[in-house]
Amino acid sequence: MGNLLEHMGIEKQRLHFSWISSAEATKFVNVAKEVTNAVRALEPNNKFVKTLD
Amino acid sequence: MNKLTQNIRELSSNLLKNNKVDMVIGFKKGTIPMAVSPMAAHNIEQTKEFIWDSNCGINLANFISDKKEKIGIIAKGCDSRNIVTHITENKISRDKLHIIGVPCTGMIDKIKLQSNFNDDITDYSENGEDIIVKSGLIEKNLKKSDYLKSNCKTCMHRNPVIYDELAAELVQEQKIEDQFADVKKIESLSIEDKWNYFDNLLKDCIRCYACKNACPLCYCPSCFVNESNPQWVGKGQDKTDIKTFHFLRAYHCAGRCTDCGACVQACPMNINVRDFTRKLIKDSYEIYGWEAGLDITKRPLLDTFSLKDDDSFIK
Incomplete structure (x- = not known):
C-alpha cells in the first residue's frame, strides 16, 4: 500500500506501519515521535486535500 | 467463420446436448463492427450465435460469481486465471464449471485501430x-x-491455466525482455511528477464505474463507492475523490489482478487505469514471487503468511 501511494506521488515517509502491544507504552511514544518527525521533515502536504466550497 | 468459432460452437452444443451444463457463457456478435457482447446459451440453437475473434477482450469470469447452475465457460488465458481466483475466493466451485480453454494470441486495441x-x-x-x-x-x-492491447503485449499466460477441454492447439508463450517497462517509467519520475502524471491520467474520468463493473475481481454486493453510511469517498467530480476511488479500487485488486485489461477496454474515456494495478502486479511479483490465478491449490497472496515475507516496512 505504501508502495502504491508512493507510486502515485505521496511521499513514503507519510505512511508508517508498526505493531505495538497495549503494554508497550514506551514503544508507542517512540513510534509517535518518529512519525511526527518524519512528517515534519517534509513540506506541508497539499495532495489529497479536498476543498469544500 | 473461423475454425475457433466452429470448434467453440461444436464443443458448447455437445455440452448442452449431453446435459453436462445448464448454460455456456461466451461471446456473440455485437451490433456494430468489432463489437462483441457476452451471452449465455441455454440451448443448442443459441450456441450457433457464438463467435470468437480478436475483439473478445473483456473477461467472462465476471459472469460466474455465485452462480448456482452448472456452467460451461469459454476462457482465454486471462479469463482462466480469473476463474482460478474465483475458485480460491469461493465465488464458485470447480465442479460447477466446465471450462473450454481458448489459447489466445492477443486481443485488438480498437482505439488504436480506429x-x-x-x-x-x-x-x-x-x-x-x-x-x-x-x-x-x-x-x-x-x-x-x-494493434494488440497494451496488456496483451506483456502477457505471459496466453494459454489457459485451467481447462476441461481446448478449442484449439496451445500456443507459444511470449518471451518478454522487460515486462514492467511501463511501471519502471513511472517509478523513475520525481514525487511531484508522479502526482501530476496521475492527475493528468484521471483528468477525463467521469466516475461511470465501467472499470469496476467490467472487472471480474469487483464482485462485492455493495461497493465502498456506493456506501453512504459511512461514506468512504465523496461521490462527485472532485479531483481528490476521483483519485481516492481509483487508488482504492486498484488496491482491492492487489495480488489478485491478472492484467486482463477489461477495465481499460471498458473505459469510455480511454483512461489507462492499468497504471495503478500494474504497480501492484510488479510488487507482488518482485517482493513475493506471486502471479495471480495460476494455481487453485494456493491461497490468495494477501491471505497467506510466511516467515520469509518482507517486513522491512514495519517498525
Whole structure:
C-alpha cells in the first residue's frame, strides 16, 4: 500500500506501519515521535486535500 | 467463420446436448463492427450465435460469481486465471464449471485501430494473424500484432491455466525482455511528477464505474463507492475523490489482478487505469514471487503468511 501511494506521488515517509502491544507504552511514544518527525521533515502536504466550497 | 468459432460452437452444443451444463457463457456478435457482447446459451440453437475473434477482450469470469447452475465457460488465458481466483475466493466451485480453454494470441486495441481511419470502421475480418479492416473510404490489410492491447503485449499466460477441454492447439508463450517497462517509467519520475502524471491520467474520468463493473475481481454486493453510511469517498467530480476511488479500487485488486485489461477496454474515456494495478502486479511479483490465478491449490497472496515475507516496512 505504501508502495502504491508512493507510486502515485505521496511521499513514503507519510505512511508508517508498526505493531505495538497495549503494554508497550514506551514503544508507542517512540513510534509517535518518529512519525511526527518524519512528517515534519517534509513540506506541508497539499495532495489529497479536498476543498469544500 | 473461423475454425475457433466452429470448434467453440461444436464443443458448447455437445455440452448442452449431453446435459453436462445448464448454460455456456461466451461471446456473440455485437451490433456494430468489432463489437462483441457476452451471452449465455441455454440451448443448442443459441450456441450457433457464438463467435470468437480478436475483439473478445473483456473477461467472462465476471459472469460466474455465485452462480448456482452448472456452467460451461469459454476462457482465454486471462479469463482462466480469473476463474482460478474465483475458485480460491469461493465465488464458485470447480465442479460447477466446465471450462473450454481458448489459447489466445492477443486481443485488438480498437482505439488504436480506429486511429488509422478518418471515418468509422464498417467491416472487420481476420485471416490468421492478418486483419482486414474496411471503412467507408478505404480498405486496409494490417498485422494484428501491431494493434494488440497494451496488456496483451506483456502477457505471459496466453494459454489457459485451467481447462476441461481446448478449442484449439496451445500456443507459444511470449518471451518478454522487460515486462514492467511501463511501471519502471513511472517509478523513475520525481514525487511531484508522479502526482501530476496521475492527475493528468484521471483528468477525463467521469466516475461511470465501467472499470469496476467490467472487472471480474469487483464482485462485492455493495461497493465502498456506493456506501453512504459511512461514506468512504465523496461521490462527485472532485479531483481528490476521483483519485481516492481509483487508488482504492486498484488496491482491492492487489495480488489478485491478472492484467486482463477489461477495465481499460471498458473505459469510455480511454483512461489507462492499468497504471495503478500494474504497480501492484510488479510488487507482488518482485517482493513475493506471486502471479495471480495460476494455481487453485494456493491461497490468495494477501491471505497467506510466511516467515520469509518482507517486513522491512514495519517498525
